[in-house]
Amino acid sequence: MATPPFNIRRSPLMLAATLAFGLGAGSAIAQPLERARAAQARGDLRAAQIDYRNAVRAQPDNAAVRMGLAQVSMDLGDPDTAEREARAALERGFDKAQATALLMRTYLARGRFRELLRDFPQVDEPAALAAQIAAARTFAELGLNQRDAARASAEAAVRFAPDSADAQLAAGTVALAAGDRAAAEAAVDRALAADPTSQEAQLRKASFQAERGQIPMALETLGKLITQAPGNVSARVLRAELLIRTGQEQQARPDIDAALRIFPSHPAATYLTALMQVRAQDWRAADETLQRMGAALPMLGDALLLQATVKRALNEPGQAEDAAQRYVARRPDDARGAKLLASLQLERNRPDAAAATLTRLAQRNAADAEAMDMLGRAHVAAGRPREAVIAYARAAEMAPNDSGIRARLAAARLASGDSRGTSQAATESLRLAPEQSGARELLAIAALARGDITGAQAEYDRLTPEQRKGEAAGTLEGLLALSRFEVQPARRAFEEVLRNHPESIGARLGLARVATAEGNPVLAERLLVEVLQRAPSHPEALGRLLATVMSGPPRAEPALIALQAAHAAAPNDPQLAITLATAFGAMGQPERGLAVVDTPELRRAGQGPQLPLTRSQAYAALERWPEAEQAARAALADDPTFFPARRQLLSLLLRNGDQRGAEAMLEEALRTQPANAALQQLLLVTVRENRGLDAALQLADRLAGVVTMRPASLSLRGDLLMAAQRPAEAAQAYAAASRIDASSTLTLREAGALRAAGKPQEALALLSTWLQKEPDDIGALNLAAQIDIAAGRNDAAERLLTRLVEKAPDNAVALNNLAWLLQERGRPEDLQRARAMSERAYFLMPGPETADTFGWILSRTGDRDRALVLLRQSASAPRARGQAPDPGKVFRYAATLNAAGQKEEAIKVLEPALAGDAAFPERAEAERLLAEMRRG
CATH class of the missing domain: 1.25.40.10 (Tetratricopeptide repeat domain)
Structure with missing residues (x-):
């Protein structure tokens, strides 16, 4: 507790008279007393204390001298001497009220x-x-x-x-x-x-004035006080602080020096010294000054915050983070501390910890726009674009005129798959700062994400020649070429970016896509490793390498080696470690996967539930069941809503035969998340497997009756019956649920059940009725088109898919299916329409199916060089272990090879596909082609 405001009213004349009366004019004590009073008057309390001590030794029974020594000792922060001398003054007859007041101050000070x-x-x-x-x-x-x-x-x-x-x-x-x-x-x-001379009252008045921002008035009040009492250390420190706050460091220096002369270890004066050293960027001196504060440092205002800043500047991140953590623990509502701590955590590549720090601040309603902006960055770094969108949106509300926040919001929305939201945020950012190029590029990329290649090109064309020299614009140029599957121009654009920006991640990813399109997986993997060396958590690079491992030979082992190389460069990156451990698990090496994620750094708290879940999965693969369960529970403790950890714990409990515990665990989770569809499904599956279908059906009916568990619970009975291969009964269950609360989900499931029950016309009628009510239901349009395609009603399917594409122009599946139907008609105008659609579908969802459609249409329109790249990619795409290549895709690749004059290669490709008896629609045509090629 700070020293309380007790002041003994002291009149210099009265004190002098008292001393003269007690000592006599010619007393030997006169000189020390005069020196003591003079020292007090000029604020030299140390000298005054020495002279008072001399006076006490000369005349120990003089109450006034004892009182003078007590007072000056108290002002010097020496309550022990002050107490002893105040008691002595009382015993010798000094004014009881004044002496008692000072004596009580010594109690309070300690x-x-x-x-x-x-x-x-x-x-x-x-x-x-x-x-x-x-x-x-x-x-x-x-x-x-x-x-x-x-x-x-x-x-x-x-x-x-x-x-x-x-x-x-x-x-x-x-x-x-x-x-x-x-x-x-x-x-x-x-x-x-x-009492206008009350030092404590003047000091408090100055503090109130400073709080209101009336700094000149506060400085005037303090000036009067210091003139009256030059040795008042609190007044000098406060004046110095206000002078520093207003940029008057030189004027503050004399007050700090005076305070430290009086009280050499005064914490606040020492802190202000360090603050001035920080402002001068003399980091080493500031560090030494703060160390002198010792145990007083954590108790003083912003001292821990200053220490964290100094340690950061001295490249001592561990000590900086420790100081920031301690500051935040003491002052959790101070956004400055949380932002500094989060920035240190981000610098140490711990975005989950940074996000947790800033989330706690936001939950206390103490976050400002900068903190929410930083929270968005942390979520982005942790690979959580949806959470980043929420944070950036809140930051944008707090700072509506900040174009940078709007641009980052646009980027996060793009990463979360919301291309339209991206366009909205980027447009707003451009309105605030029309000359920037970043938002314009985001508009173009958002258009590409929707498959709107024309719109993306239009945005690119609006960039100035100078803006096009930038990294983002150059990458965008390459992506535009790649979107049209112009591989060579795309490569040139990406290579140009790398020449000008050697650390570019976007250009490397673009070149990796080009390498994949050209059938060069070795180059693609090398480029992806280079991406991970610069951004260890990059989701596309991690995802592509992991997918290659999962696909099995021949590329699984090289892709695993590539992931290991990236991990060696960043062993403490959580997402990279999780991916590598998963890859080891897929390769049947769980012990190596466990070693990757079971390190002290990755075991630290606050890094999310995925790490302990990955450890649990590795332990389970090694049949170390207790450790597996403990790790799964740790994942749930980190995030009780993390469904994969809940599912993992369930499987472990069931393996141990704890059926009752498994069901109880899921029911407990549903009490806090009653509408969670995945939890409901998991509970039903568990009951069905443990106690049979009838028990599961009874539970499904009970859950459906609980309003807080709807709408997900309404489909449970039908889902159970579908899993039991009883589609007709399932359809009836879905229909009954729809009568309670009709929805798109229930309608689609009922139609699917009717179709599985051999009643496609009833399913189509149901969908038609629903579409009259909800004409924009994408799922219903898609399912109805599939039923028509299966029935050979291509014209009807085309009409439905056309409606679907109009309402959802970025639905890659619909675009791909419609393009296939159009190309089957074979008319030149249909092939041109199909070509544009398939190009867009492939860009939106590059994969074997869209590559097959796009490549075949290119082949049919005479663009065989580009077609071969796509069809090779489709025919040789990674597939599940043991699964043979799709013979239809192989036939189209072989036909294009033959048309391009590569007959020997075509025969080599087609023969294995026809060696067995696999049935596929083009088999007769494929056999005829092979016979013709063999005849020469």
């Missing part, structure tokens, strides 16, 4: 609150003494958090001596503790009216 209340019981008279005791008891009771008692004591102090500055200050302190700053300042004003 936190001896209970002893003060015991040693100084309240008296009623004389009034001056009673007021001083009541005021001191006020502070002791506040120190013990006895607020009602403190209020009563303060009221008593004012009652005993309404014109006492100390009594009014006690009342003001009670008001301040209650949060009533207006009443507290009014009490200070009354104290000043009672």
Whole structure:
């Protein structure tokens, strides 16, 4: 607790007269006393204390000299000497009220609150003494958090001596503790009216003025106080702080020096010294100064924050983060501390920890726009674009004129798959800053994400020649070429970006896509490793390498080696470690996967549930069941809503035969997440496997009756019956649920059940009725088109798919299916329409199916070179272990090879596909082609 505001009224003339009366004019003590008073007058309290000590030695029974030594010792922060001398002054007859007041100050300075209340019981008279005791008891009771008692004591102090500055200050302190700053300042004003020379009252008045931003008035108040009492260290430190705050460091220096001369280890003055050194960027000196504060450092305002800043500048990140953590623990509502801590965590590649720090700040409603912006960056770095969107959107609300935040919001929306939201945010960013290129490029990329290649090109064309020299614009140029499957121009664009921007991630990813399209997986993998060396958590690079491992030979082992190389460069990156461990698991090497994720750094708390889940999966693969269960529970403790961890724990409980515990665990989860469809399904599957279908059906009916579990629970009975191969009954269950609460989900499931039950016409009728009510239902349009295609009604399917594409122009599946139907008609105009659609579908969803459609249409329209690249990619795409290549895709690749004059290669490709008896629609045509090629 800070030293409380007790001031003994001291009149220099009265004190001089008292001393002269006690000592005599010719006393040998006169010179030390004169020196002591002179030293006090100029603020040299150390010299004054020495002279008072000499005077005490000369005349130990002089009460006034003892009192002078007590007072100066108290001002020097020496309460032990002050207590001893104040008692001596009392014993020798000094004014009881004044001496008792100083004695009680020594108790308060050392936190001896209970002893003060015991040693100084309240008296009623004389009034001056009673007021001083009541005021001191006020502070002791506040120190013990006895607020009602403190209020009563303060009221008593004012009652005993309404014109006492100390009594009014006690009342003001009670008001301040209650949060009533207006009443507290009014009490200070009354104290000043009672005693304009009260040092504590002047100091408090200056503090209130500073809080209101009235810095010049506060400096004027402090100037008067320091002129009156040059040795008042608190006043000098406060004035120095205000001068530094207003950029007047040179004017602050004399006050800091004076405070440190009086009190060499004064924490606040030492802190201000370090602050000035930081402003001068003298980091080493600031560090040494802060170290001198010792145990006082954590107790002083922003000192821990300053220490974290200094340690960061000295490249001592561990100590910087420790200091920032301690500051945040003490002041969790201060956004400055949370932002500094989060930035340190981000610098140490721990985005999950940074996100947790900033989320806690936001939950306390203490986050500002900068903090929410930083939270968005942390989520992006952790691979959580949806959470990033929420954070950036909140930041944009707080700072509506910040174009940069809008641009980052656009980028996060793009990463989360919301291309239209991307366009909206990027457009707003451009409105705020029309000259920027970043938002324009995001608009183009958002258009590409929707498959709107024409719109993307239009945005690119709006860039100035200077803007097109940038990394993002160059990458965009390559992507535009790639979207049209112009492989060579795309490569040239990406290579140009790399020449000008050697660290570009986007250009490397583009070149990796080009390499894949050209059938060069070795180059693609090397480029993906280079991406991971620069961005260890990059989702596309990790995903592509992991998918290659999962596909099996021949590329699984090289892709695994590539992941290991990336991990060696960043062993503590959580997402990279998780991916490598998963890859080891897929290769049947769980012990190596466990070693990757079971390190001290990756075991630290606050890194998300995926790491402990990955450990659990590795333990389970090694049949280390207790550790597997413990790790799964750790994942759930980190995030109780993390469904994969819940599913993992369920499987472990069931393996141990704990069926009751498994069901209880899921029911407990549903109590906090009643509408969670995945949890409901998991519980039903568990009950069905453990207690049979009838028990599961009974539970499904019970869950469907709980309103808080809807709408997901309404489909449970039908889902169980479909899994039991009873589609007709399932259709009836879905229909009954629809009568309770009709929805697209229930309609689609009922139609699917009718189709599985051999009633496609009823399914189509149901969908047609639903589409009359909800004409924009994408799922219903798609399912109806599939039913028509299966029935050979291509014209009807084409009409439905056309409607679907109009409503969802970025639906790659619909685009691909419609393009296939159009190309089957074979007319030139249909082939041109199909070509544009398939190009767009492939760009939106590059994969074997879209590559096959796009490549075949290119082949049929005479663009065989580009067609061969796509069809080779489709025919040789990674597939499940043991699965043979799709013979239809192989036939189209072989036909194109033959048409391009590569007959021998075509025969080599087609023969294995026809070696067996696999049936496929083009088999007769493929056999005829092979026979023709063999005949030459």
